[in-house]
Amino acid sequence: MSKQLRVALVAGEASGDILGAGLMQALKARHPQVEFIGVGGPLMEAEGLSSYFPMERLAVMGLVEVLGRLPELLLRRRRLVTALISAKPDVFIGIDAPDFNLDLELKLRRAGIKTVHYVSPSVWAWRQKRVLKIRQACDLMLTLFPFEAQFYDAHQVAVRFVGHPLADAIAPQVDRAAARAALDLPADGPVVALLPGSRGSEVARLGGLFLDAAVRLRALRPGIRFVLPCASPERRAQLEQQLVGRDLPLTLLDGRSHLALAACDAVLIASGTATLEALLHKRPMVVAYKVSPMTYRILKRLVKSPYISLPNLLAERLLVPELIQDAATPEALAQTLAPLLEGGEVQTEGFDVIHRALRRDASAQAADAVLKLLGQG
Template sequence: MSNPSYTVLFSAGESSGDQHAAHMFQELQKQSPALRGIGMGGNKMRQVGIDIRFDSSGIGVIGLVEILKHYTEIRRALKLMKHIVASEKPDLLVCVDYKEFNLKLAQFAKRHGVKVLFYVSPQVWAWRPGRVVTYGKAIDMMAVIFPFETAYYEAENVPVRYVGHPSVDKVHPIHSKQDDMEMFGLDASRPVIGVMPGSRANEIKRMLPVMLDAVKTLAKRQADLQFVLPQADSISDEVLQEHLQGFPIPIKLIKQQAYDAIQCCDAVMTTSGTASLEIALLQVPMVIAYRLSPLSYWLGKQLVKIPFIGLPNIIAGKSIAKELIQDALTAQNLADELERLLSDAGYRHRALLELQRVKVLLGAGGGSKNMADLALEMLKQS
């Protein structure tokens, strides 16, 4: 019997969602080769054969002020996605993260009789637990990537499945550390610091200048340091060169080999988000930094119900990587923490032990395959 030809509409608004959707689609096609993927996303989804109807690389922004600046483009994307739902009636809508946008799209799809699978739960445990009910009404299934999240949905009788974190499967360097050091032209006898300013253009603008100031401070204190910057696929050369052009300290830019670059590092300065979790999985000590516009930060402070923003800290339930947020984010503070991670053996050892614990808590992986299985289960029920 031939496989039925399903059409799955994917909605991914950010770089991490683009990756998650791409990996899930690859797993789907292994089981159902005739299955077609369409939707909103970026290069990763395009590369695996999803028909991209709206390129989301320009709308992956965080913070109220930032969202308002891109509001027209975001609205245009939502209008187009709603049109696809209504006119093409896909067999399943897979909303990947990008919470508020995808909630509106899910509500619309539900009204039009399209099944909705929401992948990557909104962080209801951090923001507003009451939102569980709102999402429950708009979806057919919530796929969560942290084991502790299921309880929030089960308490409100919302269908939920723990699928595992997709990063566990994909965060693997291609080469050995020794081979990478040689390939990137790094000296194994000198410490390597990673600079990870984010995967969105507005993050680079906000985060890279202070990180570069920290690089200057560190280079003054310790002349033998080497610096690498793994360039996110969603960031153009132009965006980076605006800041790196004429920078007095050599920083090795590494493209499309982020995990190999990170494994070469002795310590990393990173923005919060998926990157911090990937660094944790690669067992490299880090300092987590973030800065929003003052208004976005103030609003966030009123809403956030948990003490941390870094995923390794949230998973561990305690501070295992120092967080430098808003006013605490200074070049001096970044440099001090990185220096401590390099020179204080006891402090470094404790950080590494905690990172091992986070890796264990995240489990064995299989997230993308579990998602594909769940999607096919839902498709067969339709």
């Protein structure tokens, strides 16, 4: 009979809730005598987590919003430290949310509790000195990408590359015809997916730009169609406003970005995690990004990486075109994307190699690494 194991986890948003639920499932499969405490969302609660408070209280985006909620966040973290130290879990796993979790991990580790951080912050790209705090705060870092593990290795942080759950979830070959049928799109003829980002500020900067690029693409390729998944009702309203006065054969979708990616031939996409989804769907892409001129000047000095998009970071070469800031004009985007509607094999062959490298049954790998840390693997 294996002894009872008490595992504490804290996730701060929906993506962390998905990762946490998968990890909890894999831990239960290996160690049925396990109890879960901490903070998580509905998926983690369904796997048996008793949550100290609703996960939504941690999910804050943007600097101004964080400042407004800072007293509450700090109070919740103080209370959580006290509650967890008295609960004495065998291990604490902080899932993403580094601004909240790393301080928590540091305090718990100093109190003698083993700590794991699941999902690396982008220390390899900027604010690299944070790796010193990570080394103090956690016994083990679990990364989704291999280049992150190389960075931690080089900085003497115990690390395990576990692969990416999305690479497990998305099939190596995606059925384009079925996706088009589901979206009532014609079976033949080119379709381009436009993904200008999920935040209001991104859509404000990139939405109109992407639609202007679409107008130019249509002039180059008559018969082309467009799909644009909207991340929320607010984003949909924003995009409907931007569409006024533009004549485009475009279907707006509520969510369903995976279906849009499956249905299309090529993608015009904002830099961000959606580029990984496009890569896993094996769809050639052009990546664009714009920030305010001031932010751009600051980031240009801070960012250490030669690329901004995940496909290029994973390929360790310029696999997909990146049009950043002033280079991102409607004309340049259309001209760069047009050849990918028939070509694009160089990209898709590269994507296939990356998909196989990331498809490792991430939840099982993460569970094995945690149990090994506890001397039970």
